Amino acid sequence: MKLKIGNIINIIIYSILILLLMFWNIFVGFIKISSESLFATAIGVFLFTEIGVIRELNKINDKLSGFANNEIVSSDDLNTALISAIKSKRVINHMRIFALSTNVIQPIVRSSLNSKTIIRKCSMLIRNLNDEEYEKNFGNEVISIINRWQNMKGRSISKFEITFFDTLPSDFNIIIDDDIAIIGNYIFTANDKSNITIDRVISVSNSRESGKDVIHSYIERFDKSFEYFKSVNENHIRGDEECHLH
Secondary structure (H helix, E strand, O other), X not given: OOOOHHHHHHHHHHHHHHHHHHOHHHHHHHXXXXXXXXXXXXXXXXXXXXXXXXXXXXXXXXXXHHHHHOOOEEEEOHHHHHHHHHHOOOEEOOEEEEEOOOOOHHHHXXXXXXXXXXXXXXXXXXXXXXXXXXXXXXXXXXXXXXXXXXXXXXXXXXXXXXXXXOOOOOEEEEEEOOOEEEEEEEEEEOOEEEEEEEOOEEXXXXXXXXXXXXXXXXXXXXXXXXXXHHHHXXXXXEOOOOOOOX
């Protein structure tokens, strides 16, 4: 731990005061000054030092208060967190979405956008369905969601693309540029994969370096996963393409 000059001075002054108290009689005889005058001088030095210490503590407190008012992490429901994140920006250069199907996310994004806010690029990585799920009509639901995204192209979203992964995720995240990452978990019901709820989400901002590091790690994870599944999965949709899932 590095000591500042002010801290070093305080240590020296306190050391002198301690020595003064320990060898009081010697000091009084050596400098030939009355004990009352020496005591008054010592009290003056002590008070001067204390004022300096209080000022240093106030500075530290101000810094801590600043950190408290500029939170890196906050917790809220998905609707509130996502609307707040989108409306904080006029232009979103790149929105990344990793989710089961975006069935809940898409309506929130649509309702949050207005004529003054645009998304230049939206990349989505959503779960691919297996044959059994297609037979249960889940495929039509996913196609319907994708069509709703396509309807937003040209008005609120300049460009988007969707690719698919094959595993069942336990979490989802929405990354808005390198500013905010919204992270949440899915809660599954035993023996019923269709009954899925969303718990409260965590929003991570880039207001400090630690927040930037978290957001960067999620961006890196998304981009690498997106490119991998894009290369191995025949289902890949761009905004101007008709949706046909295999």
